[in-house]
Structure formats: C-alpha cells, structure tokens
Amino acid sequence: MFEAAELGRKLDKDTYKTEVENLRVELLELQQELLSADFPVILLISGVDGAGKGEMVNLLHEWMDPRHLETSAFDAPTDEESERPYFWRYWRALPPKGKLGIHFSSWYSDPIAERLAGEMSANDQEAYLSRVNTLEKMLVDDGALIIKIWLHLGKKQYRKRIKSLAGDPKTAWRVTQKNLDNIKVYDKFRKVAEETLRETSTGHAPWIIVEGYDHRYRSLTVGRLLRDMIRKRLEVDPKTLASPAVDWSAKKDSTTLLDFVDLKKSLEKKEYKEQLADYQARLNELARKAHKKKVSTVMALEGWDAAGKGGMIRRMIHALDARHYRVIPVAAPTDEEKARHYLWRFWRHLQRAGHMTIFDRTWYGRVLVERIEGFARTDEWIRAYQEINEFEEELTEHGIVLLKYWLHIDKDEQLARFKAREQISYKQHKITDEDYRNREKWDEYAQAVADMVERTSTPQAPWYIIEGNDKRYARVRALQILCERLEKAL
C-alpha cells in the first residue's frame, strides 16, 4: 500500500516557488468561496512521525487565511472529555459550514498507537474502525468534505529523518525517545498503519498517501490535493447529493404497534400517592448512588403533544438533586447548531459523569416532525435511524444508562387536554394553532412512531411505550422503569 510513497520524489526550489505562488492564490480564492458554501471541510493530517505533519499544518496556515481555519490537536483527554463518550471531543471540535477544520492527530491516532503497544486487540480495533467509518459516513452524508492525508516515510527514510533531526541542535528537541525506539518497530508500525488505512479507506472518505521525505514535493502535493478536492466539491450540485428517493410510502401498516397499547391502564389516587412516594424515595437513593459512582443517565422523552411530559419530568426531578441533572428543552436550533450535523446539538448537551440529562424532545425529531413536515429529505430521515443507533451505542458503550420513553395517549384524550389547557392561564401558551394542525396528521405521526420504535429499539436502548391516558399510571410507570434500569446498572 505504501510502496508508491517511498519513491523519494523531489522538487527543485524554483519550480516549487513558482508553483506555490499560484497555488496560494487559488487556495485563497477557494477559501473565500467556501465561506458561503453549505458544507464544512475536515482535513485529517496523519502519518509517520517525522514525515512533516506539523510543518504541513503550519504551512497551510501560512498559505491560507488562518482566520477561517480551525486546527485542533488532540492530546490526552481533559477530565471534561474523559467523562463523556469517546467521540465527544471530536464532535465538539467539528468545524461549522464554510470553514476548514484541520484535525492534527485525529480519531486515527489512538487506535494505531494502542494497537502498536498491544493495548488493543484485533477485534477491538475492527470495532473501533467500523465506528470511525460510520462517523465519517454520517458527516459526508450531511455534506461534509473529509480529506484524509497520510504522510509516509519508508523504513530507511524514517531512520534517516530521525537521525538527521536528532543530529541538528536546532531540531534535536523534536526527537523523543519514542521516535528512536520506533525505528526498531517500524515494520510492525507499518503493518498496523496499513491495516488501519485499508479498513478505513472508503468511497466517501478515501485515504490519500503522500510521500513525506522531500518537503517541497510533500507540501505542493498536499496543497494541490486540497485545492482540487475543495474545488470539485464546490462544483457539486447539492441536489445530486441526495440518495435516490425511496418509495417509503408503499410501506403503510393499517395497524401499528400503537394500536396495541392498553390505554385503559390506570391507578387509583390513593395507590398512586403511595407508589409515587415509594418510587421517588427509591430513585433518590439510586440517583445519589449513581452520582457517587459517576454513572450518567440520559433520558429521551418523546410523546404526543399534551401527553404529559412536563408533569412526568416534575415527578422525577422531585426525587433528584438539581445540581445533578439538567433538563434540555429541544426547540428550534440556534444558528451555531444549524451550521453543523443535526446530532451536534445533542452531543453538546451531554453532562459530566454522574449527571442526568433529560431531553424534552430529542434527536428523534429527525424521524418524527422533520419527516412528516418535510423539513428533512427522505434520504436524510431514512439514514437517521442508523445514525441515531450509532449515537446511542456510543452513549451506552460509555456506560451511560439510556432511557427512551414514548408517552402515548389517544386522540380523544389529547383533545380533552387541549381544551383543559386553554382554561389555565399559564398553560394557554402551550396550545397553539400548530397543535391543532399536528392533530390532523395523527395517522402519519403514528406510522412514524411505529417505524421509529421498530428501527431504533436495541437491547441496550429499548423504547418504552408508556400508557399515558391516565396520568397517574404513566408517572408511576416511568419512575418504575427508571428505578429498575438504574438498579441494574449500579
């Protein structure tokens, strides 16, 4: 795989100078054009130590307008990072549309280093790399241009480079003991790197291997690649990016799982009061234990309008310490959120270890309201099922207890609640014309809910359909599930 990159191509100084001058102008023009484009560019610079990764990144800052570059280097995770799922630090560093984000030492550094050190099994590596592929696909599907550059050095070149850096007092500081040791394990490193690149060179984000020995050849090659790939991407008609439309409408169940929900379930007031108090006491104890053990919980609350999410949240937090949870109301995205992948705005709200994050409406908006109202294209919301499963897997793998509730009521009950709300001063704002319009699409939403539950119920993150016509029953049931899940996890 790396053979071609060990040819040792060279460029003379004058050719280089002229070419760079032209290239710079082109890059600056493209950067300008990119500013108003509808996608971000993510450039990953990886490769062999000493192959010029740092120089390359610095050079791009000089050639281009550094104000529109966002370079992120990832060393050891900070404590705020290590308390969240592994990819949180990469999500938070994603550039917005119109910008070029350079990831120096990216999601590829750890697996290569750990595999080399024998700290990662072949199976773990495969699982990790498949996660990387999914992440990249998700971003590319959303429009991002991902450019992955591997700067290569052959074994002899590597030895020569490290020795020459170590021999020059001006650069000796850059050479670590690890660099010297790595000369001995070069062959193994090469094998691991080759495996990694092979597994992750995909159609949507292929690796490009550039020989790193001659700095002029390397710099000009990378600069030109960047230019050509950005230019090509800018020329793409956004409309053609959508996958061919799927005739999803063909699939219409006359009955959905919601038809089998027993909405007659209810609780007497006395029983309710007792059970509520019992579960709240239990939850209080469990939540304290979870905080102490740094076990986090994410609760995803979905349901029909007026299904009683607010009242349910209130009964839960009664048992919780306000310092240890946060309720995130999901409304229209801010402009900073709109400039990124739709999952970014949920990633950013994940709380620190031992905390509970309660989402009042969630990432499932993509396959519910955005699907029904046409805010997302068909290929976008169909793709979202897998993206959401991936997201949730990352949460649960990190040890987060993830609960997903669909709070269910029937159409008559909803109408009765709308009418009741209109009578209460501080609830009037909750009922708008939109709520009545949504009601008209009840069947479409029911189908969307059925599809959602079918496609995103996983063993780690099952959906719980809460029978909600009786508020008392629903609240106790939600608390009961929460307690049981926490008990299991602790």
Added chain:
Amino acid sequence: MFEAAELGRKLDKDTYKTEVENLRVELLELQQELLSADFPVILLISGVDGAGKGEMVNLLHEWMDPRHLETSAFDAPTDEESERPYFWRYWRALPPKGKLGIHFSSWYSDPIAERLAGEMSANDQEAYLSRVNTLEKMLVDDGALIIKIWLHLGKKQYRKRIKSLAGDPKTAWRVTQKNLDNIKVYDKFRKVAEETLRETSTGHAPWIIVEGYDHRYRSLTVGRLLRDMIRKRLEVDPKTLASPAVDWSAKKDSTTLLDFVDLKKSLEKKEYKEQLADYQARLNELARKAHKKKVSTVMALEGWDAAGKGGMIRRMIHALDARHYRVIPVAAPTDEEKARHYLWRFWRHLQRAGHMTIFDRTWYGRVLVERIEGFARTDEWIRAYQEINEFEEELTEHGIVLLKYWLHIDKDEQLARFKAREQISYKQHKITDEDYRNREKWDEYAQAVADMVERTSTPQAPWYIIEGNDKRYARVRALQILCERLEKAL
C-alpha cells in the same frame, strides 16, 4: 446583620399549601413572560450549611418549568477551567436572555471558605470582592437581574440542625465531618460571612437574608422574593435603564495622539528580511518555551481597514506551531452570543494554558465601531472602558501575556491600499462600499482611538501603536514587541 434572620418564624402547613399553590401559578406565568424578555435572571443561593440551600433549589425546579432553568453547581474546577482565568467558569455558565440561571455555590463560596481556612488575607479578600462587585455591576448594567439570597441559621439553630440531620438515618449521609467541625467555628464563620455580605451588598445587587430554619417559611419567602423581583424587573421600561446621556461630544481634541505617530518609519528590504528571520527564530523558541511552561498569550489586534493586520498575523504564525494558537476573526455575533453580555463571546474563545489566542478585531469594537455607528448607546460604550479594563486585569492576573496593537496608517495610504486590493482577485472581497463609508468618518474614528488608548492603557496591558505605513517596518516592530514581552514573562 443576621439578627433578624434568627427569629425562627414558622408557617403552618395549611397556609403554606394554599400560598404555594397561588405562588406557583404566578411563577409559571412570570417565567413564560420572561422567555421573551431582553434580560437574564441570575439567582445566587448561598448561606449556612444546613439552612436548606439544596432543598430550595430543588423546590424551585418543581415549582417552575425546569426546562427554562439552568442550574450550575461549582465544585473543584476541572482542568479546562483551572487553565483559564478564575471567572471563566462563571462566564461560561451565564444564562442567556429569557432564562433563569441558578448558581448554587457561586463566586461567593471560595472567598468565604478560604478566608475561614486562613488561606486568604484580608487584602486579597477585599480585592476579590471588589472584582465580584464589578462583575455583578457589569451584568446588571447589561440588563441582568441578579438576585442574591443568603439562607441563614443562628448558632443554636445551626447546631440543632446539624445534630438532627446526623441523628436521622435518612439524612445522616448529608452531614460531613466538616459540618460538625464548623459548629465550633460558627462565630468566625459568621464574622466572615457578614464581612462578605456587607462588602457586596450593593445598590444594583443587594443581598437578601432569609431565615432558613423553618422550611415552609424559607421556601415561601424565597419564592415570593423571586416573584416580586422578576415582576418588578419586567415592568421596567428598558429605555429608563440607560444612564443619563453624557455630553461626550464636548470633548473633542483638535489633535489626537495619532497625529504624533511617526509614519515615516520604514525598513529596507534586505534589513527587513534579516530582522524578520531573526525575530521569527526568537519567537519560535520563546513560543515553545511558553507552551512548555503553560504561559498563555492573548493578542488583541486593532487598526484601520487595510492597515495590514492579515499580513502581520501571517508573519507571526510563521514562527508558531499551529497546534498552539488559534486566530479568532471577530465578525457579527451569533445568536447565542447576542443573547449574552458582549464580553461573553471573547471569554469563550480563550484557549487552554500554553496557547496563544490571536483576536483579529476585538472587544474594543464596543468603543470603536459600535460607538461611531451608534450600535451601542452612549452609556454603554462609556461604561465599556472600565469593563474592558476589568476583563484584561483578570487575564493578566492569571498570568496571561496580553498584547494590544493598534496598527496605524494614514488616510492616503489607506486609499492606495484599497485601490491595490481591488486589483487582486482574492482580495477584492475585502473591499466593500462599507470600507469607503468608514473612511468618511476617519476623524471620528481617530477620536475614538485616542480615547480608547487613553482610557485602557494600563501598566499590565499597554497599547502599542504600530507605525504601519511601511508594512515591513510594522511587521518587524510587532514581532519585536511580542518577543520582548514574552521574554520578560518567561
């Protein structure tokens, strides 16, 4: 000061229940109204341990709509927090307009605890509290409503409460050894708390002391205070908030300090090349040392349009490692930024320890473009001088090297550069009609620059006026200053 709060007032259960029901409705209505208001509410809950701070915060979450509350609890700083100036963590937690942010253990916790433990001198305490007063004034001036509640317990009440908590198996877990020890130092604690409250009970953000022993009395009192203060603030006509207009226009210097800048300073090409290379080599070494020693640099770049900020940045970063700096272009604020104090968007960009943050245009926009174009009211931009000085003091006290450059050219030179830019494809976008419009206000801007330099040049953060008609001279001069300042700091 605390005497009145030790009366031990009590409320019977029935009165409490009825009153709470009414209060809840009012609070929910107010919260709804607040959502579209143009200011945030910051509620600080402090007080004696065991006086019910936690219960109070939890109760507010139950009474109000928790989706529009943002509760922040501040324990030991995370590493990302401790690498920034002290107040960074509080700035990042400030609620946006329309929301209620509850700060549990706020900027008051540390000084009281440290003073009690003998870790803070009286002088340090005074300096710290004056910083707190300035912060609160800054937020109030910007429209924020700050409510500071101190829940109090007398000495006997405190002993009784701690003993009763410790005696009940259900609450014993809440009592720490420190709580028990504190019984002995109650008198000293009271003295420190009294001092602290006296120093920080200001007209714009007074302390309100509430007796904390009886939970019903305490809860209802705090709830009513919150209701009354939010209601009162909502009734204020925003126009009346502005301080009486100052007749600043009276102050007009016929000559300003800019008239004394020697714009003839220049460098020959050969000399330039040599000096540039020398300073870049020096800077490279210094920056590496700074990164190793975790010394951060903040560079504030201001100057006339076309003064050459971009070219100057490029010459600097040539010597830097792209992983260790970030260039922040200051353009129009995002909607998340608009919803907060104007300094928030600069605080959020401060990089971690050992990094350089280069602001291309800065917080000085408030007293330059916002002043001249009328985007800020007179009282707002006049106030800004002090706010900026405070901000910068917090940076330099944290050990950050702060450099402020005004890149100066004259009017003819600017015109020549506009014309030249119009000839270069990738620079054309830089010249717009607005640039020509700004030129017409040259004298007004010159006065604003003179005022700015006069009012914000401090020993720790002086302004450097860079003579910029000759680009070569300007670049070398900027590098020279940067090197000298870094040398001194390292």
